[in-house]
Amino acid sequence: MNMPLKIQKSAGRGKAMLEHPRLVCIETTNYCNAKCNFCPNEVLERGKKTMSDDLYEKIIDDCTRFPLREIEPFMNGEPFMDKQIIPRMELIRRRLPNTKLRLYTNANIMFPDKIDQLIGLGIDHLFVSLNTTDPDEYERVMKIPLQRTLDNLQYLTDPVRKHKVANKITFRMARHKTMPLAEQDDFLEFCKDHKVRPFIVGMFNYKGFIETPLPVPNYPCANITRLDILSNGKVTLCCMDQDGEYELGDVSTHSVLEVHNAARAREYREFHRTGRRTEIEPCDVCNVCSPSLSHMPPLKTMRFALESRHYFMKHKPRGRKAPLAAPMEAPIAS
Numbered sequence: 001m002n003m004p005l006k007i008q009k010s011a012g013r014g015k016a017m018l019e020h021p022r023l024v025c026i027e028t029t030n031y032c033n034a035k036c037n038f039c040p041n042e043v044l045e046r047g048k049k050t051m052s053d054d055l056y057e058k059i060i061d062d063c064t065r066f067p068l069r070e071i072e073p074f075m076n077g078e079p080f081m082d083k084q085i086i087p088r089m090e091l092i093r094r095r096l097p098n099t100k101l102r103l104y105t106n107a108n109i110m111f112p113d114k115i116d117q118l119i120g121l122g123i124d125h126l127f128v129s130l131n132t133t134d135p136d137e138y139e140r141v142m143k144i145p146l147q148r149t150l151d152n153l154q155y156l157t158d159p160v161r162k163h164k165v166a167n168k169i170t171f172r173m174a175r176h177k178t179m180p181l182a183e184q185d186d187f188l189e190f191c192k193d194h195k196v197r198p199f200i201v202g203m204f205n206y207k208g209f210i211e212t213p214l215p216v217p218n219y220p221c222a223n224i225t226r227l228d229i230l231s232n233g234k235v236t237l238c239c240m241d242q243d244g245e246y247e248l249g250d251v252s253t254h255s256v257l258e259v260h261n262a263a264r265a266r267e268y269r270e271f272h273r274t275g276r277r278t279e280i281e282p283c284d285v286c287n288v289c290s291p292s293l294s295h296m297p298p299l300k301t302m303r304f305a306l307e308s309r310h311y312f313m314k315h316k317p318r319g320r321k322a323p324l325a326a327p328m329e330a331p332i333a334s
């Protein structure tokens, strides 16, 4: 049965006052070739699925009906496990020429022939989840061979093609709380050698699913202004709600804008924007800390901007950071 959605209407002039998502993420597949020990992909309760072409095209069509800033054909899965990922990105470029297209991949099966097909597609930002350059650690964390990823990255970052594949390329490291500084420095050096942007980010707790040391902030979460669509068409609260336990609607029966403006999604935004994030499940236990500072009165925006700046300075969720439990140093010889 379709979930009834109550859509917000305007207070005046008879026109609907609909809020647009700034970002739409489409999980074209939730199959993944890796098994990262910090990712819930392996334990998804909803099973594995690649999105149908009809549903994908319907979503893109919905997205042409409002000014969408950013789109990511990716969520809980590896995009190159979807055999249609290239034509799907071509469709985005044709139908949404002014929307920034971002892709995340572990690059392990992004072989040279696939990289060649990305050339000229108009990808704005390609993120590679590399996590570490230590072969043993890589295989322990991701359960895939590092050398194959490195071969693909060597091909990707060759100066003859790098800028033709994407305007920007970032290699990403998910930093666990005991990661040694030497490992983080090796990663930074690797990025420098390959002339790509590095991005180190601490782990988040998937609404309490894994243990991380970051506290739960109280300012609005950046994820309330995006729309995350699972491969079955259900709209999940956010990318941290991996099984859609807190479902906002279904884009196979409603439009993207309808779901984003339905009562449930508006309720979440309202709780966050009135400083009550910790009063609503599952945000009350989730430590995702990028702030959302839009759609609020100026004083509130200023207050949350200060709070989020203080949080970032105090807890350093991004960047190189000393491990919590540093390995014991060898005693100094006297």
Ligand code: SF4
Residues within 6 Å of the ligand: 032, 033, 034, 035, 036, 039, 040, 041, 042, 075, 076, 077, 078, 106, 129, 142
């Ligand atoms: S590569 Fe990405 S989707 Fe796949 S298991 Fe790792 S973190 Fe999850």
Ligand code: SF4
Residues within 6 Å of the ligand: 207, 221, 222, 223, 224, 237, 238, 239, 240, 241, 282, 283, 286, 287, 288
């Ligand atoms: S606080 Fe966490 S659970 Fe809530 S919307 Fe943000 S990322 Fe999702």
